[in-house]
Amino acid sequence: MSLQAKLDAFKADFEAGKPPYSVPRPVVEIMHRATAELIASGAAQRAKRAGDVAPTFSLRDPDGNFVNSADLLQRGPLVLSFYRGVWCPYCNMELQALEAAKPAFDKYGASLVAISPQTAPNSRKSVRQNKLSFPILSDVKGEVSEAFGLRFHLPDYLVALYMQLKNDLPTFNDDPSWTLPMPGRYVIGQNGVILYSEVNPDYTSRPEPEDMIPVLQQAAAVRA
Numbered sequence: 001m002s003l004q005a006k007l008d009a010f011k012a013d014f015e016a017g018k019p020p021y022s023v024p025r026p027v028v029e030i031m032h033r034a035t036a037e038l039i040a041s042g043a044a045q046r047a048k049r050a051g052d053v054a055p056t057f058s059l060r061d062p063d064g065n066f067v068n069s070a071d072l073l074q075r076g077p078l079v080l081s082f083y084r085g086v087w088c089p090y091c092n093m094e095l096q097a098l099e100a101a102k103p104a105f106d107k108y109g110a111s112l113v114a115i116s117p118q119t120a121p122n123s124r125k126s127v128r129q130n131k132l133s134f135p136i137l138s139d140v141k142g143e144v145s146e147a148f149g150l151r152f153h154l155p156d157y158l159v160a161l162y163m164q165l166k167n168d169l170p171t172f173n174d175d176p177s178w179t180l181p182m183p184g185r186y187v188i189g190q191n192g193v194i195l196y197s198e199v200n201p202d203y204t205s206r207p208e209p210e211d212m213i214p215v216l217q218q219a220a221a222v223r224a
Contacts, residue, residue, distance in 0.1 A: 002208055003093065003094060003097040003206055003208050003209065004205065004206065004208065006093055006097075007090055007093060007094075007204055007205070007206060008204075010089060010090070010093065011090075011204050014028075014089075015028045027161065027165075030157060030158065030161050031158075031161075033157075034154070034155060034157075034158045035201065035202050035203070035204075037155065038152060038182070038201040039201045039202065041152075041201075043149075043152055043182065043201060044182060044199045044200060044201045046149050047148060047149035047150050047182070047184060047197070047199045048147075048148045048149050048186070048194060048197065049194065049197045049199075050194050050195060050196055050197045051193065051194065052193070052194050052197075053192055053193055053194070054069070054148075054186065054188045054192055054193070054194050055144065055147035055148060056068075056069050056070060056192070057069045057115075057137075057139075057144045057147075059115065059137035059138055059139060059140075059144065060120065060137065060138050061123075061135040061136075061137055061138075062120050062121075062123040062124040062127060062135060062136060062138075063120075064120065067113065067135060067137055069188070072111040072113070073188065073189075073190050073192065074190070075109065075111060076108070076109030076110050076111060076190065076219075076223075077108070077109070077110045077111075077187055077188060077189055077190060077195070077215075077216060077219045078110065078111050078113070078186075078187070078188040079098075079105055079110050079111065079112045079113075079185075079186070079187055079212060079216075080113060080114075080115065080184075080185070080186040080187075080188060081094065081095070081098060081112075081113075081114045081115070081183075081184070081185050081186075082114070082115050082116070082145055082148070082150055082181040082182070082183060082184040082185075083095065083114040083115065083116040083126070083136060083181075083183075084116065084180050084181065084183065084203065085116055085117070085118040085122060085126075085169075085172055085173070085180075086118060086122045086123075086125050086126040086129070086172075087167055087172060088203065090183075090203055090204055090206065091183070091203075092126070092129070092130055093206075094183070094206045095114060095126065095130045095132060095136075096130050096131075097206075097208075097209050098112060098114075098134070098209050099130065099131065099132050099133065099134070100209070101209035101210065102133060102134065104209075104210075104213055104216075105212075105216065108213075108216035108217060108219065108220045109220065109223075110187070110216050110219075111134075112134040113134055113135055113136075113137055114134065114135070114136045114137070115136070115137050115139045115144055115145065115181075116136050116137070116138065116139060116181075117138075117139050117140075117141070117142045117145065117173040117175060117179070117180065117181065118136075118138070118172050118173055119138065119172065119173065119174050120138055122172055123135075123136040123137075123138060139181075140174075140175075141175050141177070142173075142175070142177070142179050142180075142181065145181035145184075148181075148184060148186075149199075150181040150182045150184045150199065151179050151180070151181055152179060152180065152181075152182060153177070153178060153179050154169075154178045154179065154180065159178050162178075182199055182200065182201050182203070183199070183200055183203050183206060184197070184198070184199045185197070185198045185199075185206070185207055185212070186198075187212050187215045187216065187219070189219055189222075190219075190223070195215045195218075195219060196211075196212055196215040198211070
């Protein structure tokens with residue numbers, strides 16, 4: 001089953017209020033409203049895209065070690081996924097799909113990392129629960145997602161809903177700003193130029209990991 005098919009199946013059960021979710025319809029409607037407004041804002045069109053030079057970064061992994069984009073790009077292309085947090089089931093399913101595709105990325109010499117505003121303990125939880133062999137880097141205060149044009153502020157009514165659901169982002173992220181990155185997937189070439197980009201303000205829609213394989217193949221052919 002494709003990643004998107006799994007996401008769609010989860011979404012259908014969640015929005016239908018099937019156990020264990022039992023989500024009231026007004027909650028679903030608030031989430032739909034927030035997504036529609038983010039789409040209408042045009043924020044995704046202002047994010048970094050293929051052909052742009054990718055912002056550089058140096059972020060800590062869950063063990064506190066710095067990971068530098070420049071060092072990763074010396075080894076080969078970089079596959080980058082911006083991740084909302086361990087509390088987001090759609091994001092966790094995407095991480096699992098990326099893990100399953102990692103052997104194909106390895107074949108073309110690509111490094112794979114995820115970037116999240118969440119704290120290191122939450123990243124360690126994500127790695128453990130999703131059985132990941134790649135790191136989730138801590139984007140403190142969302143500075144890297146801001147540089148990629150992905151960071152946005154949650155509207156007040158969505159903040160109120162998250163608080164009602166005990167989805168306490170300021171604690172999860174150690175940041176009072178109530179901001180998140182739009183889910184974004186990138187392939188960055190060794191020259192620092194973005195070769196592939198997929199940004200979607202609808203967090204329930206994600207590209208297939210396999211979509212990046214032709215780009216990695218092309219990057220490998222250029223290096224050969």
